[in-house]
Amino acid sequence: MEELLKATIDTAVSSKAVRPAEFERVIVDTTVQEKAIAHPVDSRLLEIARHKVVAAAKRAGIALKQTFVKEAKTLRRRAGGYAHARQFKRLRKVLKRQRTILGIVLREVQRKIGEARHEASAAALSNLQTLMQRAERMRRQRPKDKDKLYALHAPEVECIGKGKARKPYEFGVKVGVAVTHRQGLMVGARSFTGNPYDGHLLAEQLQQVRILTEDTGARLKQVVVDLGFRGVDAHNPGVQIIHRGKFKSLTALQRHWLARRQAVEPAIGHLKQDNGMERCWLQGATGDALHAVLCAAGYNIRWLLRAIVRLALGGLVVPLFAALVMLLHLLAVASGVGKARAFRAGCAAL
Structure with missing residues (x-):
């Protein structure tokens, strides 16, 4: 998928919508790509875990003595x-009972799973085992624990503090974003699992930027960042890292560059609102990585369309259409549908 993002960058250079020298200085920031999960409330998670385990046990041919359907529904409403x-x-008392019920169901399934091995399919048993492991992890976790499970279908989701009063936390994965300093063309976007410190992901983010811009002939020299990237100069040799913590030692020109650091913020906003990064529906950590790159490619395609209007670049239409065809082809390969069907769907969307 990075080939598509690279194609949009090469198209911008070949059409002279952006000068190659602009790739020598970029702005890097991080954001959170939220996952398509419900808000992780303990009562709801415990009830869903019970319901999923009971359904998976039924598919595996296991007959349970009790499923606690009526009591679980009452407890969920009371919580x-x-x-x-x-x-x-009173809420803690209800949660305690829900954990007890989930434990009873898990132990009964564990006792009877040996009897069903000869009757059930391997896929049903494997799915049941996976669900049981996640449900047991969910039953044992407490509010103050680390590395909690926030969704049965998405164990890769992490809780990342936002710090805003209206939204203290976001549930998803951290994404690094890099844009050119002057015109704001997206030159890098990748996800990072484990909620790392911003400074620790800068080297990998810059490596992606160098790979995507290698055909432009420019060499990355300056990176403008916020204070979250302090203390990593030694890990990024050959690149000048500019942030507000060095303000007294900066030259007048570097201070002028630093004044445009917040230009990345509206780019992130458009990346989320206009290009779909606000919510990721793709499965797993691989889906998170693909989604981040595709959203960045969509951002650049919109940027190129505006460049056509702004600069009257008639010659940009053909390479842009080629980039759109490549996008449809890559989506067809990724989703397993035929090329012709994906092309027709894309043309209809355009």
Whole structure:
């Protein structure tokens, strides 16, 4: 998928919408690509875990003595009422009972899983084992624990602090974004699992930028960042890292460059609102990585369309159409559908 992002960059250079010298200085920042999961409330997670394990056991041919359907429904409603009324002592009592019920179901399935090995398919048993491991992990975790599980279908989701009053936390994966300093063309976007410190991911982000811009003939020299990237100059030799913590030692020209650091913020906003990074629906960590790159490619295609209008670049239409055809081809290969069907769907969308 990075080939598509690279094609949009090469198209911008070949059409002279951006000068190769602009790739010598970039702005790097991070954001959170949220996953398509519901808000992880303990009561809801425990109920979903019970429901999924019971359904998987039924598909594997395991008959359970009790499934606790009626009691679980009542407990879920009571938990919502107690949380809304801020009656936390009563809420903890309900959560304790939900954990007990989930434990009873898990132990019964574990006892009877040996009897079903000869009757059920290997896929059904494998799915049941995976669900049981995640449900047991969910049953044992507590509010203050680290590396919690926030969704049964997406174990890669992490809780990342945002710090805003309206949204203290975001649930997804951290994504690094790099744009050119002057015109804001997207030259890098990749996901980072494990919620690393911003400074520790800078070297990998710059490596991606160098790979994507290698055909432009420019060499990366300066990187403008925020204070989250402090203290990593030794890990990035050959690149000048400019941030506000060095303000007194910066030259007048470097301070002028630093004044445009926040130009990456509206780019991230458009990346989320206009190009789909606000919510990732693709599965797994691989889906997160593909989604970040595709959103960046979509951003650049919109940038190229604006460049056509701004500079009246008639010759840009053909390479842009070629980039769109490549996008449809890559999407067809990734999703397993035929090229002709994907092309027709893309043309209809255009």
